[in-house]
Amino acid sequence: MSPEPESSQPNLSPPPAVVPPSDELSDRAQDIELAPQGSLSQQALAALASMQGSQPENRIPDIKAVGMTLVAIAIMTIGLVLSNALVAWFGVVLALVLSIAVLLPWLQAVIRELLSRQERSLFVALAGIVAALFGIAELTGINRRLLLWGSQINWEAFGTLAEWIGALGQILIAVLAVFVAWRQYVISKDLTIQQNLLTVQQNLITQQQTIDSYFQGISELVLDDEGLLEDWPQERALAEGRTAAILSSVDRDGKAKILRFLSSSKLLTPLKRDSRLGRAILNGDGGYAEDRVFGVRVIDLGVMLAGADLSSTDLRWTDLSDANLIRVNLSGCDLVRANFARTILADAKFNGADFKGTRLFYGTAETASPRSRTEPPNYKTGEYTGAVIEGADFTNVQRMSESTRYYCCAWGGEKTRATIPGGCSGIPNKLGR
Incomplete structure (x- = not known):
């Protein structure tokens, strides 16, 4: 008899797991790799897991400590009500130990938060110095000598001395007040001087800007488009008016600058004029001819x-x-x-x-x-x-x-x-x- 085909035999092996296609696996792997480690979803899951795993364990000691503390308080109350000192002291010691055990981690966290390691070391060092000085005084007997010397002092006489010291303190306070007032005056004076210097500098800057504007205005007033003097009587009058106004509003250095500008520009020198047009005549050397007898000044x-x-x-x-x-x-x-x-x-x-x-x-x-x-x-x-x-x-x-x-x-x-x-x-x- 011929054997049955393999397809008819029962399949005793476990069913194969459903394997997603290779493309889907690669996409999931890429998504996992691209997802940030500190993403919000992962942090939330981790926090929930830690809370679920740690809360019951952390709550059990806290509940036990609170319960035992309440029992200790009850024992202390019963001892006090029954006037039983042994029971009362047992409750007091038990309540104190349990309370310290509960508060100690919190106190440690507060100390770490408020004080750095160096500050804690300094505090302990100061405490050690104070303890060492107390021990030296106790071992050498200095404290007993001080108590003996204090018992021999006439403290009534020290009352008068205290009054003198109080009066001296008041005098020192008055001297200190005078010193503080004097320092305030000095500081105020220095600030005033600095403010005055700043004001002077600002005034100098403003004055220089005013003088520059005057130079530009005079140049535009008396010169034509080609840069030659073409000053008519009305223009000369306006130039003199501007000059008189600015000379009365600037300091001596500003006056000197204006005079040097006007003199170097030949605006204060009597110039030879065309008898018909009145224009200034060039001397052939690039400047204007000077005429002391019949010349006309641009600005008098x-x-x-x-x-x-x-x-x-x-x-x-x-x-x-x-x-x-x-x-x-x-x-x-x-x-x-x-x-x-x-x-x-x-x-x-x-x-x-x-x-x-x-x-x-x-x-x-x-x-x-x-x-x-x-x-x-x-x-x-x-x-x-x-x-x-x-x-x-x-x-x-x-x-x-x-x-x-x-x-x-x-x-x-x-x-x-x-x-x-x-x-x-x-x-x-x-x-x-």
Whole structure:
């Protein structure tokens, strides 16, 4: 008889596990690898597992300790009610031990949270020092000697001493209050000085910005599109008005900057003009021709600087001719090559100024004379081209030339002659007073 086919035989082996396709396995593996280890779902599952596994174990000791503590309190209460000291003490000791055992982990956690390891070490070290000092005092008998010495002291006398010490303490408190007030004053003074310095710096910055705007405005006012002077009477009037306004609102250094700018730009110098158009005429060298007799100034200073303080400023090569500088303070100024011809310098101060090359007149010192209201100036001989210097102070003027010294001695008057360096011996007083 032929054997039955294998398919008819009963299959005794366990059914094979359902294996997902290889693509699905790879996708799951990739998802597992890409999932973050600290994802929210994993953390929640881990927390639930730990709670389920640890809570019953942690609750059992806590419940036992609480129960035993309550039993100890009950024993202590029964002992106190029955006046049984042994039972009461047993309950007290048991309650205390159990309570400490429960509180000890919490106290340890609090200490670790509040104090670092170094701070705990320092606390223990201080406690050790205090214990060691107490032990030394006990072993050497110093504490007993101190008690014996204290028993022999007349404490009534110390009452008066305490009153003196209290009075001295009040005096020290008053001295301390005075010291604190003085320090507050010093600090307030320093802060005020710093605030003033900041204010001065801010004012300087603001002033410089104002001066820059003035320079730009004057340039746009008197120059045409090609950069040449084309100043009409109305434009010159506006330029003089702007100059008068800004000279009255800036300090001496600002005034010196403006004067140097105007002088270097030939705006203070009388320029040769076209008789028909009135425009300034070039001299062929890239500048404007100077005409002292018939020239016209773009800006005439007039009395803008009368009585002004220009001390210790730089006025080199500035043209201040024909200006009214009565009572002006030019002490310590650098006046090298400055032009003061026909300038009113009555009662002016030149103490310590540098007078090298400073012009006070044209022509020669022997023939030069101060300006006149009625007579026209003669720039060849120097007649009526000189500055009015009556009453001026030339004390300690530096590098004054001999011709300038002669003119100052001749036309300065007795008050001025007494201040001129080198004296005025042999030079006549042409002013007559």
